[in-house]
Structures are given as structure tokens and as C-alpha cells.
Amino acid sequence: MKKWKASLQHMGKLSWLKQRVYRKSLLIILLAVCLPTIVIASGVKWIGTKQMESMVASSRDHQVALSAQRMDDALSYLEKISTQWAFNREFGVKLKSLETFYDYEFIRNIYTDLLLMKESNPLIEQVYLYLDRPGVVYTDNSGTIELKDADKPRFHRLLKADNSAMWLPEFGTVGAAGTPEKSALSLVYQLPADSIEPFGALVIYLKPSGVAQMLDVSSLDENGWTFVMDEAGEPLGSSAKSAAMAYTQQEVLGLVEGTAAGKGSFVYKGKDANYSVSYASFKRLGKPWTFVTVDSLDQLNSPVIAASTFVYVLGLIGLLIAVVTAVIVSRKLYQPIRSLTTMFRTEAPAGPEALDEVAFIADAWKRVNFESRTLEQRLEQQMPAMKEGFLLQLLQGRLQSAKPAELEERLRVFGWETEGVGYVTLGIRFHGLSPTSGRFQQRDSGLISFAAVNIAQDIMRISPFPYEIINLHDLSICVLLSCPQYDPLGERGDELYRIAEEMAGVLHRFLQTPTTICMSKMVLDVAAIPEAWEEVNRIVRYRDLDAPKQVLNAEDFEAQPGSGVQYPFAAEQELLQAIRDVQEEQAVQALERFSRELKEHTTKEYLFQQGMLQLYGNLQFGLLKNGYNPFEEESFSIREELASSTEIGEMMDVLRERVIVPYMQRIRQDFEKQDIRLKQAISKVVDEIQRNYAADLSLDQFADEHNLTPLTLSKAFKKATGINFINYLTDVRIHRSKELLAETDYKINDIAEAVGYQPTYFNRIFKKQEGITPSQYRELTMEKASDTED
Numbered sequence: 001m002k003k004w005k006a007s008l009q010h011m012g013k014l015s016w017l018k019q020r021v022y023r024k025s026l027l028i029i030l031l032a033v034c035l036p037t038i039v040i041a042s043g044v045k046w047i048g049t050k051q052m053e054s055m056v057a058s059s060r061d062h063q064v065a066l067s068a069q070r071m072d073d074a075l076s077y078l079e080k081i082s083t084q085w086a087f088n089r090e091f092g093v094k095l096k097s098l099e100t101f102y103d104y105e106f107i108r109n110i111y112t113d114l115l116l117m118k119e120s121n122p123l124i125e126q127v128y129l130y131l132d133r134p135g136v137v138y139t140d141n142s143g144t145i146e147l148k149d150a151d152k153p154r155f156h157r158l159l160k161a162d163n164s165a166m167w168l169p170e171f172g173t174v175g176a177a178g179t180p181e182k183s184a185l186s187l188v189y190q191l192p193a194d195s196i197e198p199f200g201a202l203v204i205y206l207k208p209s210g211v212a213q214m215l216d217v218s219s220l221d222e223n224g225w226t227f228v229m230d231e232a233g234e235p236l237g238s239s240a241k242s243a244a245m246a247y248t249q250q251e252v253l254g255l256v257e258g259t260a261a262g263k264g265s266f267v268y269k270g271k272d273a274n275y276s277v278s279y280a281s282f283k284r285l286g287k288p289w290t291f292v293t294v295d296s297l298d299q300l301n302s303p304v305i306a307a308s309t310f311v312y313v314l315g316l317i318g319l320l321i322a323v324v325t326a327v328i329v330s331r332k333l334y335q336p337i338r339s340l341t342t343m344f345r346t347e348a349p350a351g352p353e354a355l356d357e358v359a360f361i362a363d364a365w366k367r368v369n370f371e372s373r374t375l376e377q378r379l380e381q382q383m384p385a386m387k388e389g390f391l392l393q394l395l396q397g398r399l400q401s402a403k404p405a406e407l408e409e410r411l412r413v414f415g416w417e418t419e420g421v422g423y424v425t426l427g428i429r430f431h432g433l434s435p436t437s438g439r440f441q442q443r444d445s446g447l448i449s450f451a452a453v454n455i456a457q458d459i460m461r462i463s464p465f466p467y468e469i470i471n472l473h474d475l476s477i478c479v480l481l482s483c484p485q486y487d488p489l490g491e492r493g494d495e496l497y498r499i500a501e502e503m504a505g506v507l508h509r510f511l512q513t514p515t516t517i518c519m520s521k522m523v524l525d526v527a528a529i530p531e532a533w534e535e536v537n538r539i540v541r542y543r544d545l546d547a548p549k550q551v552l553n554a555e556d557f558e559a560q561p562g563s564g565v566q567y568p569f570a571a572e573q574e575l576l577q578a579i580r581d582v583q584e585e586q587a588v589q590a591l592e593r594f595s596r597e598l599k600e601h602t603t604k605e606y607l608f609q610q611g612m613l614q615l616y617g618n619l620q621f622g623l624l625k626n627g628y629n630p631f632e633e634e635s636f637s638i639r640e641e642l643a644s645s646t647e648i649g650e651m652m653d654v655l656r657e658r659v660i661v662p663y664m665q666r667i668r669q670d671f672e673k674q675d676i677r678l679k680q681a682i683s684k685v686v687d688e689i690q691r692n693y694a695a696d697l698s699l700d701q702f703a704d705e706h707n708l709t710p711l712t713l714s715k716a717f718k719k720a721t722g723i724n725f726i727n728y729l730t731d732v733r734i735h736r737s738k739e740l741l742a743e744t745d746y747k748i749n750d751i752a753e754a755v756g757y758q759p760t761y762f763n764r765i766f767k768k769q770e771g772i773t774p775s776q777y778r779e780l781t782m783e784k785a786s787d788t789e790d
Helices: 002-013 020-086 104-119 152-160 208-215 243-257 298-344 357-395 404-413 442-460 489-511 526-542 569-580 584-600 605-625 635-644 648-691 699-705 710-721 725-743 748-754 759-770 774-789
Strands: 124-131 136-139 143-146 165-172 183-191 200-206 225-229 235-238 263-269 274-284 287-296 421-430 467-471 476-484 515-519 549-553
Touching (some): 020 165, 020 183, 020 208, 020 263, 020 287, 152 183, 208 235, 235 243, 298 357, 357 476, 421 489, 442 467, 605 648, 635 648, 648 699, 699 710, 725 759, 725 774
Antiparallel strands (some): 124 136, 124 200, 165 183, 225 235, 421 515
16 A cells, blocks of 8 residues: 555656656556557457448348349239230220220220239239220229329329330329228339320239338348339338338438449448448339348447447456556656666756656766766875874874774775784874084974974885874874784884884984884774874873983883873763764763773872863863863862862762853854854845846855855855855846846847856856747747737
């Protein structure tokens, strides 16, 4: 669940709408997962429906051809029989010359012939014999019917037709008394059949059920039907069962009529359904007829559509799963790029950085490589000074808070081996200038130290031990040596003593100054080097004041009787370091440690008081070195309180409450005052930039005005405004130039000088800040103003 929430939160923060690489990877994964499903579903639907339509069309073409052939055969047989009857002599000229109303025998023969004609073919429902002159109709079942005035014109038009035989789509019957009129497909022959001036007609009505039987195609579904049309597009018969089918039939009639081919098939897309239309043509009495089937495709395609719909549903489910999967996967893929982009980007992304993270990382990597090479070169140049500074702080005990592992790591960085070795310090001290030589004065102490370092370097080159020479710039030099722990003590001590003797002699001979070299005992821990150096500073007090050169070994002073007091120098250094770092809790702990160790190594009360007084004096000295005058307070009363105290707790309370705590409170107050002073200075700098942005302004100038260092002012300015001094000045100038570009018609060169830039540099810095040139910005501003007015 946490991963899902993280993915959704990630989409909200970065998402693929903002990050190009993330968007590309997400889209690629979505396409890879979803595209096959969409293609398969679309293919199943398109190929399946097309294949089904093709199969239906092929089957319908065959069925239509058979049905058309069957209908053609049935109608041909009917035409053949009807033609024979039309040429019967009973229907010849005699019909015109005889008085048919009174020739009962002739009339009876006519009725007989009409009845026989009806019974000769099952398709015939009724047969009419029409005589124009008397205006009567003889029927096989109703006898003789005299035509009404409304019926005479339509029967008379039968004699005016160009063809002696014809098919009529719907020709109405003549209703006898109580019999309704009805229309049916009819076959008409003019009588007499071989006369150019017909006076009658033989009308044969087909049974609607017979026509429907000929139109019946058993393979059609319930939504399919058939019909026959003549050359004029008139339907001759249809099996349509509803108004919707009749409407669709009218649409299909026009489409089939417009085709020139004798047979074929096509798909008709109706309003509510799609239909497969197949047709075939045949001729009746020289006129083309078309047999047409219309079948619904929806039910035929429903399995295919259901299958494709099922695939679409599966595809949609797969799409949802794919989206979630793609977000998670693309997030995993994008995480390294995002981490690198976040690591390299220090400011808000702009321009190409926000569009293409890969290009940004490549550029940043090149920049980092260049800066790395530059820093390596600078580091190589600064390495000697850094090494000397580190060793100097180590000797003076300023790195007491660092862990031994950290100190060893730093020594390894400077090329020292720290495994299986110990450390020995040689302290070289010059105690005065030669009164007889006249070569040096007191002010030449720096020159003496520099010369002594060079001489020591030449001598130590033959040393078998790794070494480092540190100039303390107070007429003293320290030589730090690294010695293997497994070397025999006597051989190592003899070699070190020999080196010290040779160095003391050479230094005294060349510099003509009293020289003392003190050699400490070997310590096995880097953190103990300050104690070794402190040991050197202690034994130097045992030198012979009259000796011009001498070497003192700490091993020689180990068995000498002491004063009964062992001063806890390490705890004192820890206390002084905590005070320097303004760490009150650590300072109190160091004071307790000092008191505990001092008590362990003293047996008399006055000795403990002397140790605490010594500590108080050292604290005063430390405060003076940090720039604070301890004598402004009641320093003499504090000393008297320490001297008169008889309890250890009282002495510790005096130092803690009267010295350590007030000092740290004063430090914090000074920090607060410094912070207020910096805020006031930043406010004045910002006001000056806003008022005189066109002037030649610099960070060094403002630092001098407010008695601050450029580094301090720079850090305070960035902390207060969020950006550095140069970027803030650039933003103010660019903002003012944009106002001048939009509101005035000044030349761009004049605008550049007005905001404090040279024209060429102004164009470059403006494009870097805004992404377009000043000319382009002015054009865009004018276009927006014009659109607003319109």
C-alpha cells in the first residue's frame, strides 16, 4: 500500500506531464502493454465481420441465383401456357363480330376456357376477358361484369400499350356485388393476339400466396425478406412483414436500380441495422426483372461482435492494470534519473533542464567533471598548507572532539600509513639569539624558523621513518615521525637520538643560536599525539640554561621524582575545546572529568586548590585568546573564592557559574547582536540595489561600507533573500528592462545602458534569463497589447 501511495504521490508531484523522460517511459510501457490487446480486438471485429459479410454475400449470391432461376422457370411456364390460350380461336376476331350478350353458347365456351386456363397453373388465381366495345369483363367465377365508368379508362389503357403481352405489378380486379376490389401481379395479353388493333385483353391474376412462395428463401432469418422489381424499379412482389422493412426496401430499390451489373451483393447500412443485399436479374417478356434478398447482418455478426466486445473488455481491464503497472514500473525506471537530477540540480529547473533530464544530467556531469579536475588541481596546490594546518591543530589539541578513526583517515589522505605504527614528536626550540655573531635580531624570529625548517628537511631525508616538519612560527619546530611498533625499542631510540643529535649540531652551527631538541615517548594512537607534544613542552623546562645545544629524551625523565601532582592536561584541553565550541553541556562534563582526575592524582587539599587555580588561569588565558577580556568581571574575587574553598563541589560551582556559563551567555548575545546587524545591512543593500541598480554595484563595496567580510555578507544575503547577490541584482535589472521594453520605444542599446549593462552582454543575459531576446520580448508584448485592444 505504501508503494501505491508513493506512486500516486509521485504522479501528482512530477508526473509524466512535466518530466520528459518519465513521460516517454510511461507512454512506451503503456503502448507495449495495451497496443497488442487493442490491435487483437480490432482485428477480431474487423476481420470477423468482414469475413462473415463475405460468407453471407457468397451464400446469398448462390441462393438468389437459384431462387431467381426457380421463379424464372415458373413464370416461363406460366407465360407459355398463357400464350397458347391467347392464340385460342375462341379469343379471336369472333369476339368483335358476335353479339356476345345473346350468344349464350359462345359465352358458356368462354367461361369454360377461362376456368380451364385458371386450373392449368397453380399460380393463377383469377382470369379476366376484357372486351372494350361493350365495356364488359368475363370472369371465371363471377360471370359477365359490366365495367363501371371509373374502371373503363384503366382497362382501355391495356389496349394502348406498345407490347401485346405485358406484366403489371399491381392491376386491380373488378368487384362484383358485395365483393371488394383487390390488386395483384397480373399477366396481360392483347386480343386478338396477332392483330394490330386489339379490341380486348386477357388478364391473368397471380395468387399472392404463390408469388410469396416463389419469393420464400428458407435461409433468411426473421429480419430478412425478398422482393422482385421490374426495370422501372417498381416492386412486383415482396415478403416484407413490417413498415420498417417496407421503408428499407424503398432505400434498397434505389441502390439496386443504380447498379449496372446483372447480379451481385453489397452491404446496406440502415438507420438501425446493417443488411446484406444480394440480387440477380432475369428477363420476362423481354423486360429485365431483378430478384433481391435483404438479410440482417446484426444477428449474423453478433457472435463476432460479442467476441470482440469481450476482448475489448479484457483489454480495458488490462489497460487499467497496465496503467498502474506502468506507473510503478516507470517510477522504478525513472528513480535513478530523478535521484541524479535532484542531486545535480541546486535551483529550480528552467529551460532545457526541465524538458530533458538526460541532457541535463549529461551537461551536469560534464560540469562536475570539469569542476572536479579543477578542484583536484587546487587541492594538489593547497595540500601542503592543508597538511600543515591539520597537523598544527592536532598538536595543539584542537581536534579533541574528533574520533580516532577520523584522524587516522585524514592522516591516510595525506599519505601516512596508520596500521601497526606509533608516533614520536621531536620538539626543536631556539632559546635566544647569539650575542656575539650579530647575524640576527629579535625581529628575525620568522627568518630563523624558516631557515631551521629547510635545514631540518635536508637532514630528515636520510631518516628511515616517515616524517612531517611543522613550523610553529614561535622559534619552535615540531618533527612528527611514524615508527613501526615492532621495531626493537633500543634500536629505534638509538636511531632517533642519533638523528636528534645530528640535527641539533647542524642547526646550532648554521644559526648560531642555543638549540634544544626534546624527544617524546612513542604513542600508539593518533589521538594521543597532543599528549606527546605536551610532554615535549614539559621536559623542555629541564634543559641546561648554559648548554648551546642539547637533546632531551622523555624516557630519561620517567624515573625522576615528581611534585606529587599529575595535572590532567587532556581534560583541560577538552574543557577549553568545549568552551571554544560554545557547548555548555560538554564543558560541564569536561570540568567534572578534570576535577575527578585531579583528585585521583593528588593527596593534599592545597595541591588540588593549586590545580584548580591553574585551571582558572588557563581559562582566563583561553578567553583572552578568543577576544574576551576576563578581567572585566570580578576575577580577583573569583580567585579568592577558589583559594578559600575547602570542598571540591564549591570549587566546581564557582568555575561553572562564575566563569563558564556567563562566558557562553555573552557569546550567544553577541551572536544575536551580530544577526541583527546583518539583517540591517542586508536591508540597506537591497534598498540600494532597488534605487541604484544601474550603477556599478559589487559585494565587496557593500562589505566595506558595513564593516563586514564579503563571505559573511554573501552568506547572510543568500539566507535572507533566498538567492545570491549577483542573481538578485540581475533579476532587478532584467525586471526593469522588461518594463522599459513593454512601455517605451527606447532603443535596446539605450535600455541596456539604463539598467547597467553593455548592449552585447545585455542581449546574452536577457536571453539566458527569459529564453528569448529583448527584441522578441518587445514583439510579443506588442502582439498581446494589440489582441487586448481588439
